[in-house]
Amino acid sequence: MTPLSRCDVLVVGGGPAGLIAARELLARDRALSVVLLERDRAIGAPVRCGEGGGSDGLSEFIDPAGASWVSRRITKVIFWAPNGTEVRVAEGDVGYVLDRTRFEPALAAEAGRAGAEILVGTEATGLRRDDNGWLVAVRGPSGEASIRARLVVAADGVDGMVARWAGLDTRVPSRDMESCAQYLMSNVAVDQDAIYLHFGDGVAPGGYAWVFPKGGDSANIGLGVVALRARGRTARQWLDDYAQSYFPTGVKVGYTVGGVIVHPTIKRTVTDGLITCGDAAHMINPLSGGGIVNAMKAGRLAAEVGASALAARDTSAARLQRYHDEWMEMLGDDHVRFHRLKDALSKFDDAFFDNLAKTANGIAQEKRTLRRIFGSALMHHPTLLPVVAKYFV
Ligand SMILES: Cc1cc2nc3c(=O)[nH]c(=O)nc-3n(C[C@H](O)[C@H](O)[C@H](O)COP(=O)(O)OP(=O)(O)OC[C@H]3O[C@@H](n4cnc5c(N)ncnc54)[C@H](O)[C@@H]3O)c2cc1C
Structure with missing residues (x-):
């Protein structure tokens, strides 16, 4: 990276939203220069996710058949009521539990093959706008630099700052922020073809606990709680109790924490020369807390609208507004309803x-x-x- 580089599109964030945006921009116009920044040192790691994704949604973007990034194919959904009553839903083609340490690298390989330049261990630290577009400050292995971009795609996830720096309101009411904790546990006896969702005020107040199989005798076992309802206890404390009660012989081999925004899409997702997508724009399903497929759908839409705006040499907010409107029509309005339902x-x-x-x-x-x-x-x-x-x- 030279001290001042230029590109047509700078994508910030190497999660599902950013990787699909990069791939799909180049699918629409191979001549575009697309640079993607990922703050972490590896695409796909560390994993902060239960890794569940629906079949139909995933298949729109990448073929799961025989893929190395599939941990388990899921054909059953089992609900546990607060008193332990089990409800088994009819079996079918439900979805997959992914291995995100392989899933995102697979998407990155496709984006890279299409021509995107992917910079890992490289973080956007600020941005400002002038007559020639955005100037983004970045910090990477070789130090500080600036990248000038005609279009920025802010796909920097749940704690993303890029859209906020650009003046968009990404604040989350505290009642709409779930704190999650998850163990990867082995030595657990669960049906490896099923996902389990467990509800109850004594299990995960304001959220739910999940058990997503990872193959062999292992599973992602986690829960999300709304801090305001968690009676002063952290997600990890709730999880420790849960693991002890339901999987006392389980061996904890991994641990992760993270936030899930169960709030509808932010009111404005675009501004001049910038599109926000995925968790950064609160595009998670507020009922289920699922956001992987939504992030990919948003990334694809950002690419479609962004590529046509670049071709027309007009990346004004007015031109990019189509992205917001189409997102709301596709899923955003449903999320508003799911949010009311959850409430x-x-x-x-x-x-x-x-x-x-x-x-x-x-x-x-x-x-x-x-x-x-x-x-x-x-x-x-x-x-x-x-x-x-x-x-x-
Ligand atoms: C505990 C937990 C369990 C979950 N379980 C599920 C599930 O089972 N199924 C599901 O569908 N969803 C689940 N989710 C939600 C899902 O993980 C997200 O919705 C999804 O990853 C969103 O994708 P994204 O690309 O928008 O953001 P992310 O995947 O978060 O990617 C954003 C990327 O941007 C990078 N980044 C951030 N800031 C910068 C910066 N300044 N410069 C450069 N890079 C930056 C981050 O390092 C990150 O890699 C879960 C979330 C949590 C926390």
Whole structure:
């Protein structure tokens, strides 16, 4: 990296959003110069994720069949109610538990083959705008430098600063920030074809616990809690109790913590010469906390709108607004509804969810799809009607 480099697009962040943005920009225009910065020393590590992803969403971007980045293929979803009642949803092609230490490098290889320059161990430390576009300050293995870019893609994740430096409001209300902790545990006896989701105020207040199999006798076992409801205890303390109660013979071989923003998309995701995507723009599903596929969808949309803006030599906020509008139409408006739904559901107590589990188990297992569970819950629990109404408001 020379002290002042130039590129058409500077992507900040080598997660799913940034890597897909880089790959897809070059798929649309091979002549673009695209530089991607990743602060960590390796793409894909350290992992701060349960690593679950849906089949359909992932397959839009990269083929999972036989891929080295698949830890497990998942065909079953099992819910545990607060009192331990198990609800098994009908089996099907649910998704995958990934190995993100391989998944992101696979995406990076594709972006690199398409022509992106990927700089690891290199961090954006600030940016300012002048008549010639953005000037981004970076710090890397060879010291400090500046990169001039016609377009910046801010894909710097949950604690990203780039959009904020550019003047966008990325603040998160504390009730919409979940603190998560996760162990990779071995010596755990779980169905390696199933993911388990465990709810309850005594398990993970404001969030849920998950068990995502990783092959052999291992699994990612984690939980997320809303700090305001966590009764002064950290996510790790809740997790330690959980692991002790449910997996007492499990061996902890890895540990990670991280935040998940369960808040709808920020109000403005673009400004002159800059597009924000993925967690940096709060594009996580507020109900499930899943964000990998959403980040990739946002990265692809950023590439589509960005490439056409660059070709037209107009990267003004007005031109880039199409990105925001199309995102809201594709998923953002649903997230607003999911957020309201989550809020309404948080007012019910554990006894209600125990009853809900009982109702769900009244449906024959082979017919027990999420849609049927939802329909039956509505019939049997009229208190849910105002909640559902909120969804459609
Ligand atoms: C504990 C936990 C469990 C989760 N489980 C799941 C799950 O099972 N399924 C799911 O779909 N989602 C899950 N998520 C959410 C998921 O990890 C994110 O939604 C997803 O990674 C978002 O992708 P992204 O590209 O927007 O951001 P990230 O993957 O966070 O990538 C952003 C990258 O930017 C880099 N970066 C940040 N600042 C700079 C800078 N200034 N300069 C250069 N680089 C920078 C970071 O190092 C990082 O690599 C989980 C999250 C947590 C914390």
